[in-house]
Amino acid sequence: MDLNEILRVRREKLDTLKKEGRNPFDMTRFDREYTAKELLDNFDKFQDKEVSLAGRIMAKRIMGKASFCHIQDGLERIQLYVRVDELGEDSYSEFKKYDIGDIVGITGLTFVTHMGEKSIRVKSMVLLTKSLQPLPEKFHGLKDMDLRYRQRYVDLIVNPEVKSVFITRAKIIKAIREYMSNLGYLEVETPVLHNQATNANARPFCTHQNTLDIDMYLRIELELNLKKLIVGGLDKIFEIGKVFRNEGMDTRHNPEFTLMEFYEAYGDLYTMMDRAEQIYCYVADNVLGTRQIDFQGQIINLESPWRRLTMIEAVKEYSGVDFDSFTLDDEAAKKAAKEKNVHVESHWNWGMILNAFFEEYVEKNLIQPTFIYQYPIEISPLAKRNKDKPHLTERFEFFILASEMGNAFSELNDPVDQKERLIAQAKSKFGEYEFTIDEDFINALEIGMPPTGGMGLGVERMIMLFTNSSSIRDVMFFPTMKPESNG
RNA sequence: GGGACAUUAGCUCAGGCGGUAGAGCACUUGACUUUUAAUCAAGGUGUCCGGAGUUCGAGUCUCCGAUGUCUCACCA
Numbered sequence: 001m002d003l004n005e006i007l008r009v010r011r012e013k014l015d016t017l018k019k020e021g022r023n024p025f026d027m028t029r030f031d032r033e034y035t036a037k038e039l040l041d042n043f044d045k046f047q048d049k050e051v052s053l054a055g056r057i058m059a060k061r062i063m064g065k066a067s068f069c070h071i072q073d074g075l076e077r078i079q080l081y082v083r084v085d086e087l088g089e090d091s092y093s094e095f096k097k098y099d100i101g102d103i104v105g106i107t108g109l110t111f112v113t114h115m116g117e118k119s120i121r122v123k124s125m126v127l128l129t130k131s132l133q134p135l136p137e138k139f140h141g142l143k144d145m146d147l148r149y150r151q152r153y154v155d156l157i158v159n160p161e162v163k164s165v166f167i168t169r170a171k172i173i174k175a176i177r178e179y180m181s182n183l184g185y186l187e188v189e190t191p192v193l194h195n196q197a198t199n200a201n202a203r204p205f206c207t208h209q210n211t212l213d214i215d216m217y218l219r220i221e222l223e224l225n226l227k228k229l230i231v232g233g234l235d236k237i238f239e240i241g242k243v244f245r246n247e248g249m250d251t252r253h254n255p256e257f258t259l260m261e262f263y264e265a266y267g268d269l270y271t272m273m274d275r276a277e278q279i280y281c282y283v284a285d286n287v288l289g290t291r292q293i294d295f296q297g298q299i300i301n302l303e304s305p306w307r308r309l310t311m312i313e314a315v316k317e318y319s320g321v322d323f324d325s326f327t328l329d330d331e332a333a334k335k336a337a338k339e340k341n342v343h344v345e346s347h348w349n350w351g352m353i354l355n356a357f358f359e360e361y362v363e364k365n366l367i368q369p370t371f372i373y374q375y376p377i378e379i380s381p382l383a384k385r386n387k388d389k390p391h392l393t394e395r396f397e398f399f400i401l402a403s404e405m406g407n408a409f410s411e412l413n414d415p416v417d418q419k420e421r422l423i424a425q426a427k428s429k430f431g432e433y434e435f436t437i438d439e440d441f442i443n444a445l446e447i448g449m450p451p452t453g454g455m456g457l458g459v460e461r462m463i464m465l466f467t468n469s470s471s472i473r474d475v476m477f478f479p480t481m482k483p484e485s486n487g
Numbered sequence: 488g489g490g491a492c493a494u495u496a497g498c499u500c501a502g503g504c505g506g507u508a509g510a511g512c513a514c515u516u517g518a519c520u521u522u523u524a525a526u527c528a529a530g531g532u533g534u535c536c537g538g539a540g541u542u543c544g545a546g547u548c549u550c551c552g553a554u555g556u557c558u559c560a561c562c563a
Contacts, residue, residue: 005532006497006514059523066520083520100513114521136498137512139524143499146555158498201563221563247562248488355563379563397563407563456563471556482554 006134013097014130024127030054030105036076039110043118046110051120053078054105054128056157057098059138067095068119071104072157079119080106086123094127100138101131150484152477162474165467169475171287172463173240176260179282185236185262190225192218192242198422198438203246205255218244221456222261223382224441227411230263230452231444238262240459251471252403255480258459263411267453269394272408273371275455276398277304280369280462287466295468298367300400306369310392311358314372319361323354328391351376351391366399381421383409400465408455415445 017023032054039046039053055071055078065084070077084092098104105128108120136142141158148155148162155162177187197204197217204217222239229237240260249255264271280302284291291302309317316322319340326332333353337344342360344353354376362372373396374386383393394410412418422437463475473479 004497004514009514061522061525062519063522063525064519066522068522068525070523079523081521085520113523115523117521117523119521134497134513137524138498139512140499144494144555146494147498149555203562245562248560250562251557253562375563404563484554 007132010099010130010132013099014132017127017130022127024102024130027126027128030126030128032105036071036073036078039120040076040078040118043110043112048109048111050107050109050123052105052107053120054103056103056131057100058135060098060100062096065092071106075163079113079117080108080122081111081113081119082122082125086121087125091125095125098127099131099134101133101135102127103129103131146481149473149479149481165463165469165475166477168287168467169463172283172466173459175283175286176240176279176459178286179279180238180262183236185238185264186234188226188229188234188237188239189241190219190222190229190239192244194219196436196438198224198436198441201425205244205246220245222259223454223456224438226261226263227449227452227454228441228444230265230411231447231449235265235450236263249480251473252461254460254472254476257472257476260457260459261454263452263454265450265452268410268451269373269396269408269453271453272455273306273308273373273396273398275453276371276406276408276457277302277306277369279457283462283466293465295401295465296470298401300465301368306371306398308371308373310374311354311362311372311376312374314362315354315357317362318365319357321357323350323357326350349378351378355379363399363404364402366402369398369400369405371396371398377421380409381425382412382418384412384414385417403461404458405461405465406455406457408453411449411452411454413445413449413451415442418442418445 014024031052033052036053036055039051053071053073055073057069058072058077059070061068067082069080069082071080082092082095087095104125106120106122106125108122108124111119111121113119136154136158138158142148142151142155148159152162156166180187193207193209194204194217195214197220202220204220207216207218208214209216220243222241222243226237226239238260239262240258242256243259244256245253246255247253262275264275281291281304284293284302293300293302312323316324321336321340323333326336328350330349330353333350334344334348336342337353337356340357340361342353342356344356348356358372366372373394374389374392375383375395375397377383377385377391377393380393380395383395386392386394395408397404397407399405412421419437419442422442426437460472460475463469464472467475469475
């Protein structure tokens with residue numbers, strides 16, 4: 001064994017305890033009355049009362065016959081004052097052997113130190129878990145991003161702000177559920193394993209079911225199954241679930257992420273615009289208590305109404321090119337693209353080039369919440385056509401911090417038009433990966449889906465905004481990592 | 488996929504022109520009964536990310552590879 005001194009000493013301490021019949025791993029239970037947070041928040045009520053609590057030793061200051069240490073439980077850190085004359089010679093010398101990282105249970109009296117810190121004067125202490133590895137340094141914490149993601153449990157112990165991000169994450173998702181439930185939405189769950197790779201321009205993950213001996217796909221969206229439920233008469237539904245996209249990874253994309261989709265029968269994209277504003281404001285009010293959010297020094301104002309621009313208006317404003325002046329003229333669009341240095345492929349048409357202009361000139365400017373609506377039909381196969389402009393759709397996306405935060409439309413419910421558009425999309429994807437049409441979805445539309453508004457929200461993007469996080473990896477406990485090689 | 492940067496003790500980091508590796512925390516021993524990044528004294532940390540090359544000699548220079556961070560590209 002080539003263990004270094006720190007590891008060796010801790011193992012020897014454990015061996016000694018085992019030999020003396022006091023193996024800490026034999027402990028099964030410790031009845032703690034309070035958490036550190038409960039004690040600290042209501043400290044006056046406990047003045048000079050005996051309490052019990054448990055936690056991990058995070059710092060130790062031994063001063064001969066008396067010592068201070070800090071223990072940390074789920075939410076807070078509290079100071080212990082340990083004296084030999086209160087604990088007894090044997091227990092006190094045991095305590096001196098405890099290491100930072102060990103987990104102890106204690107009883108003691110609350111008191112305030114001369115320096116004014118709320119503390120516990122310990123009457124008894126028992127070792128509940130022996131830590132065999134050293135924790136990172138108390139002052140700098142764990143900084144190495146690779147280690148923080150791979151050993152998130154250590155990150156959570158030593159970097160308190162990390163825990164706070166994930167507590168906020170949980171509050172956000174709880175608030176979303178509350179809001180949807182208050183509006184009469186039913187939460188549903190649909191399968192993660194799909195038989196077909198359908199819809200959405202994203203490559204799927206493939207897997208295999210052994211009993212049926214069939215290839216299956218991890219879902220890349222929730223959309224088609226939820227719309228089938230709308231057909232089935234569940235008029236207001238939402239799902240919050242993991243989806244999987246086999247695409248690039250960066251600070252805004254992780255291969256698996258949490259998507260929320262919701263559908264409301266008899267609503268349309270304007271209903272969905274209201275919902276987007278309302279959800280963000282409800283979460284802001286309930287989680288942060290303000291609708292002005294400080295993100296890396298920029299103040300994001302979530303107060304509704306948000307700015308609403310058609311894609312054509314937005315492109316005109318930020319690039320100076322008016323696509324209304326050459327509607328559906330592919331050659332004029334290509335000429336404009338050349339003049340404005342927008343990269344286009346030879347087979348692209350007016351709508352695709354409009355979208356390219358949007359991505360090149362507009363998206364990066366959309367810092368404050370902004371709805372962009374009337375997307376071109378070529379890139380919106382599941383949205384209804386605009387009645388007056390059939391080359392555009394009743395679709396919007398909304399942007400905050402130049403990032404797409406959600407995507408919504410008046411759902412296309414014409415089964416004939418839908419099938420044609422899915423076939424067109426499938427053809428355009430031919431050869432890239434296997435892509436098929438969900439005939440059952442078409443069948444459902446033939447049974448009849450009411451006019452419906454639907455939206456998808458990237459939950460991590462929202463959490464990033466609310467937790468001031470610049471990377472999606474900072475709001476996921478275990479982001480996707482390459483396996484460590486043996487070098 | 489391209490580019491830049493990083494990788495040295497358990498952690499955070501320093502290592503000038505190529506000459507057998509350094510600090511703080513943590514750890515061990517001792518002192519200390521209100522400290523809080525406790526203090527004081529003493530002690531030893533190591534596959535310098537991996538591999539190859541240049542060299543009398545490589546943590547340092549060159550090449551190949553690994554992982555990460557940022558960034559560009561791709562991506563509803």
